[in-house]
Amino acid sequence: PSGAGKSTLLKTLYGNYLPSSGQVIVRCEDCETDMTTASTRAISRVRRECIGYVSQFLRVIPRVSALDLVAEPLLDAGEDRETALDAAQKMLTRLNLPERLWHVAPATFSGGEQQRVNIARGLIRPMPLLLLDEPTASLDGINRQVVIDLIHEARQRGSAIVGIFHDDVARNAVADRIVPMDRP
Template identity: 45%
Template sequence: MTILSIDGLSKTFDMHVLGDTQVVGLDDVSFDVQTGEFLAIVGESGSGKSSLLKCLYRTYEPNSGRVVYHGPTRDVDLASCPARTVIGLRRDVIGYTSQFLDEIPRVPAVDVVARPLVEQGHSRDDARETARDLLTALSVPRELWEAYPATFSGGERQRVNLAQAIAPRPAVLLLDEPTSALDPETRRAAIDLLSTYLDGETTVIGVFHDTNVVEAVADRVVVLDDGRLDRVVPVDEYDGEVVVE
């Protein structure tokens, strides 16, 4: 069953510092995403990977095209629906995380992770228990759980960020290079957690540069080239050429 239909998605950016030059981020990109699959987005630097995720999340408003979320009761075009609808879907259905933690001042790491669960109606105690389990699985030292993430290393922040994103088990999860700052051991723990905790119930669309990560988690691979869709292939047919930035 299709959960997302991307049709003719295009995004340009007006570069005022370059004399109002227009830069193409995405150019007529179309593909479908199946419920429960793990879709990896790959391509060279500047190929449109992050722009694609931000259009799906509506951080960027596309210039044209459709992004239809096929929900259990209705279809919603994320590219054109009202902002209020987008906010509701972000709260209940669609999660997003980049490689950088959007820190909340003076909030301990365990509560950063627990917050989306509390917002969904879980008790604070249950949410914090789930948060502690996720932080343990991602090898975040126990002594950091009650500390502020502003004091953490880049890799520790990235693990807190990932734990926060997956905690509520959204229907759709968008990941923008979520393991870039992790060493091989913690990267493996993150990959294992994505598989076990989400357990195929969440549709994942993730940007990755590491071939090993793509091969370990993906069902299919979307290859972008200069803002255009080059191909969509099963992971075992992907040639493995990923540019490391």
């Protein structure tokens, strides 16, 4: 149910929230990091190298275009600008974001358009661990299927995925383990 603590759990796995007990061990390359005790620097490294996070809502930055937002993770990883923009265009095309929106900042986009920009940004760079917070919640059937396909491709590459899904169709299409959460 809404308010059960699902986003809270993902934010805790990502090291945004500090739990009052327990550990969150993330194995990243040869290193194991406890996200509840690691230094800010170590947490940043694990996030940069190993975790892709698609938050529930896009955090829009004024004046940054959709295309630049999506290309950013590849640029941060050292990809050249042309390759990164090319990959971003492919991703946005796949997610049916109209070309007329590519150079516009997403602040005024519809909920589903913002979510598709968010997903494109979160999945553009292959990562060993993906945290997905309701990635299909405000999408129509066609785009939901695109996201399901992208998740399958990530799985095939060997990514571990923790996802939150309200909708049964998407959940059953991607999950091999389901953990129902109730309000505490």
